[in-house]
Amino acid sequence: MKHQSGRHFLQIPGPTNVPERVLRAIDGATVDHRGPEFQEMSREVLAGLKHVFKTKAPVVIFPASGTGAWEAALVNTLSPGDRVLMVETGHFATLWLNMAAKLGLRPECIKGDWRHGADPAAIEAHLAADRSHLIKAVCVVHNETSTGVTSRIGEVRKSIDRARHPALFMVDTISSLASIDYRHDEWGVDVTVAGSQKGLMLPPGLSFNAVSDKALAASKSARLPRSYWSWEEMIAANQDGWFPYTPATNLLYGLRVALKMLLEEEGLDNVFKRHDRHAEAARRAVGAWGLEVLCANPAEYSSSLTAVLMPEGHSEIAFRKVVLDRFNLSLGSGLTRLRDKVFRIGHLGDFNDLMLLGTLAGIEMGLELAGVPHKKGGVQAAMDYLARGEAAQAAGKAKARAA
Numbered sequence: 001m002k003h004q005s006g007r008h009f010l011q012i013p014g015p016t017n018v019p020e021r022v023l024r025a026i027d028g029a030t031v032d033h034r035g036p037e038f039q040e041m042s043r044e045v046l047a048g049l050k051h052v053f054k055t056k057a058p059v060v061i062f063p064a065s066g067t068g069a070w071e072a073a074l075v076n077t078l079s080p081g082d083r084v085l086m087v088e089t090g091h092f093a094t095l096w097l098n099m100a101a102k103l104g105l106r107p108e109c110i111k112g113d114w115r116h117g118a119d120p121a122a123i124e125a126h127l128a129a130d131r132s133h134l135i136k137a138v139c140v141v142h143n144e145t146s147t148g149v150t151s152r153i154g155e156v157r158k159s160i161d162r163a164r165h166p167a168l169f170m171v172d173t174i175s176s177l178a179s180i181d182y183r184h185d186e187w188g189v190d191v192t193v194a195g196s197q198k199g200l201m202l203p204p205g206l207s208f209n210a211v212s213d214k215a216l217a218a219s220k221s222a223r224l225p226r227s228y229w230s231w232e233e234m235i236a237a238n239q240d241g242w243f244p245y246t247p248a249t250n251l252l253y254g255l256r257v258a259l260k261m262l263l264e265e266e267g268l269d270n271v272f273k274r275h276d277r278h279a280e281a282a283r284r285a286v287g288a289w290g291l292e293v294l295c296a297n298p299a300e301y302s303s304s305l306t307a308v309l310m311p312e313g314h315s316e317i318a319f320r321k322v323v324l325d326r327f328n329l330s331l332g333s334g335l336t337r338l339r340d341k342v343f344r345i346g347h348l349g350d351f352n353d354l355m356l357l358g359t360l361a362g363i364e365m366g367l368e369l370a371g372v373p374h375k376k377g378g379v380q381a382a383m384d385y386l387a388r389g390e391a392a393q394a395a396g397k398a399k400a401r402a403a
C-alpha cells in the first residue's frame with residue numbers, strides 16, 4: 001500500500017482512537033500476573049471500574065471482545081429453554097438475540113424499525129402478559145451502534161417494575177459506557193455488558209460484566225454450561241487482585257491510565273458533556289448538508305455516534321471509499337438491513353473539537369467528490385456551534401439527555 005502521510009482519522013464508532021499515554025502504558029514489559037506489582041494494579045483497576053459503571057457491585061473483566069461479555073451475561077444466569085425478552089433496536093441487538101437462540105434459550109422479540117430505541121410501554125405490555133413469569137431476562141442495548149439511537153434505560157427499569165415482573169435486566173453498554181451517562185445501580189440493572197475499545201479508549205480485547213446481587217443469586221441455580229465465562233471463580237480470585245487464568249496484563253496497564261484520565265483528570269460528567277457537544281455539532285452539520293439523521297426521536301439521539309441516511313439512489317459504500325482514499329478517514333458502514341444506506345460518524349472516545357471538524361470537513365469534501373447531492377456549510381454550522389460559549393450552548397440545546 002502507498003504511504004499516506006499524517007495521521008489516519010479513525011472515526012468509526014469503535015474501535016476508537018487510543019490516547020498516546022494509554023499506548024505507552026500497554027507498551028511496557030509484560031509482568032508476572034501472580035506477582036505483587038500486578039496485584040496492586042489489578043486492585044486499582046477493579047475499584048476504578050466500579051465508578052465508571054456507577055455501581056458498588058463487582059465488575060469482572062474477561063480477555064475477550066464485547067461478544068464474550070454478552071455470552072457471559074447469558075450463560076451465568078440462565079438455564080436451557082429459558083425465555084428471554086430482547087428488543088430489536090438494530091444490528092447489535094439482533095446479534096445478541098441470535099446468540100441467545102444458539103445457546104439454547106428461547107428469545108422473544110419486540111420488533112423495531114431501527115430508528116427508535118426500546119419502547120418502555122411495549123416492554124411493560126409484553127411482561128404484563130407473561131403472568132406465569134416464564135421470561136427470565138430482559139435484554140436491551142443502551143446505545144445501538146448500528147443506528148445511533150439510545151434506549152432510555154431508567155424508563156425501561158420503571159416499565160419492568162410497573163409490570164411487577166421478576167425478570168433479570170441486562171444492558172449492553174459496549175458503545176455508551178464512559179461516553180453517555182450510565183447508572184448500573186440506580187437503574188436497577190442486573191448485568192451490564194461492556195467492552196474496552198469504544199468509550200474506554202483502549203484497543204479491542206477486554207470486556208466486562210457488572211453483576212448485581214440478584215444476578216449472582218441467579219447464577220447459583222443457572223444450568224447453562226459455562227467454564228471460561230464463569231463469574232464464580234473470577235469474583236473469588238478478584239477479591240485479592242488475582243484472576244483464575246492469565247489476564248490480558250498489558251491491556252490492564254492501559255486501562256489503569258484510561259481510568260485515571262476519565263475519572264480523575266477530566267471527570268465523567270465532563271466526558272459526557274464533551275460527547276453531547278460533539279454529537280450536537282455533528283447533527284448541525286448533517287442538517288446544514290440537507291441530509292437526514294437516522295435516529296427519529298431527538299430524545300434518543302446518541303452522543304457517541306451519528307448515523308446519516310444517504311439520499312435515495314446513492315451508495316454509502318462508494319462514498320466511504322472516496323473519503324478513505326482521498327482523506328485517509330474511516331467512517332462506519334451501514335450494517336445488515338442498513339447496508340449501503342447509512343454511514344456512521346463515530347465521535348466517541350479520545351476526541352476533540354478540531355478532530356471533529358477535520359472529520360466533518362472530510363465528509364463534506366467527500367460528498368462533493370462522490371457526487372452526493374448536498375448543501376454546503378455543514379462544517380461552518382458545526383464551527384458556529386462549537387465556537388459559542390458553554391452557557392449559550394446549554395441554553396440553546398433543548399435536547400433531553402436520554403435516560
Ligand SMILES: *Cc1c(COP(=O)(O)O)cnc(C)c1O
Nearest residue numbers: 065066067092143145174175195
Ligand atoms: C461493538 C459492539 C458490540 C460487539 O462488540 P465486539 O467487541 O465486536 O464483540 C456489541 N454491542 C454493541 C452495542 C457494540 O457497539
